[in-house]
Amino acid sequence: MSEAPSWPRRRATTRFVIRALGAGDGARLREAVVGSVPHLAPVIPWARSDLTVAEAEHWARVAWLRYRQGVDFALGIFSVGGRRLLGGASFHCVARSPEDGELVAEIGLWISAGDAGAGLGTEVLRALVCWGLTDWPWTRLLWRCAASNSASRRCAEKAGLRLVVGDGEAATGADGAAGVGEHLLCFEARRGE
Numbered sequence: 001m002s003e004a005p006s007w008p009r010r011r012a013t014t015r016f017v018i019r020a021l022g023a024g025d026g027a028r029l030r031e032a033v034v035g036s037v038p039h040l041a042p043v044i045p046w047a048r049s050d051l052t053v054a055e056a057e058h059w060a061r062v063a064w065l066r067y068r069q070g071v072d073f074a075l076g077i078f079s080v081g082g083r084r085l086l087g088g089a090s091f092h093c094v095a096r097s098p099e100d101g102e103l104v105a106e107i108g109l110w111i112s113a114g115d116a117g118a119g120l121g122t123e124v125l126r127a128l129v130c131w132g133l134t135d136w137p138w139t140r141l142l143w144r145c146a147a148s149n150s151a152s153r154r155c156a157e158k159a160g161l162r163l164v165v166g167d168g169e170a171a172t173g174a175d176g177a178a179g180v181g182e183h184l185l186c187f188e189a190r191r192g193e
């Protein structure tokens with residue numbers, strides 16, 4: 001995708017704000033990740049307890065460059081007021097077809113250990129799907145998860161995504177979505193449904 005500085009950047013609800021990550025987010029990103037390592041490490045390879053603020057800040061700045069260039073879109077999920085980072089999300093373009101105008105993105109999502117299990121993941125996923133299929137150019141959104149990741153699977157089901165590749169079928173996962181040889185599920189939502 002070419003450089004397009006007008007990508008949507010922010011979506012606010014009464015419970016959280018989703019916005020592009022960037023300069024100045026390193027400390028909050030580090031705090032959320034370091035406090036969540038056992039919870040995140042199975043699916044997020046860069047979740048380490050020795051992550052420094054400088055590394056997290058660098059990561060957030062690189063993420064913003066990639067966002068501006070339309071490579072992929074790393075988002076922070078912030079508390080209202082912005083004091084805390086509750087988690088992270090992303091849109092990653094996985095397919096485009098200029099002929100039929102199809103533009104497919106995969107959603108990534110994590111919620112910090114302290115904020116998980118209270119309905120936030122489901123609420124954020126609903127917001128991402130709604131936002132992604134209206135203000136963004138995506139025509140189809142995918143959610144892929146290991147079949148063993150019950151929280152992820154339930155989030156997709158509760159957010160109204162449809163299972164398109166399931167038990168017994170082969171699916172190729174995004175990096176970190178599942179371990180080698182682990183079975184994957186693929187859910188989707190389409191614009192206009």
Ligand SMILES: CC(C)(COP(=O)(O)OP(=O)(O)OC[C@H]1O[C@@H](n2cnc3c(N)ncnc32)[C@H](O)[C@@H]1OP(=O)(O)O)[C@@H](O)C(=O)NCCC(=O)NCCS
Pocket residue numbers: 039040043109110111112115116117118119120121122123144145146149150151152154155158177
């Ligand atoms: C997956 C994740 C985003 C879900 O966020 P969350 O805020 O915990 O989700 P919710 O509170 O909305 O819960 C959604 C469902 O998952 C269930 N759930 C939550 N944590 C769970 C756990 N550890 N084990 C099993 N089910 C769990 C909830 O009970 C709920 O289902 P229910 O309504 O049938 O009871 C979060 O757990 C997470 O960040 N996990 C690590 C990263 C990850 O796996 N990301 C997804 C990659 S595909």
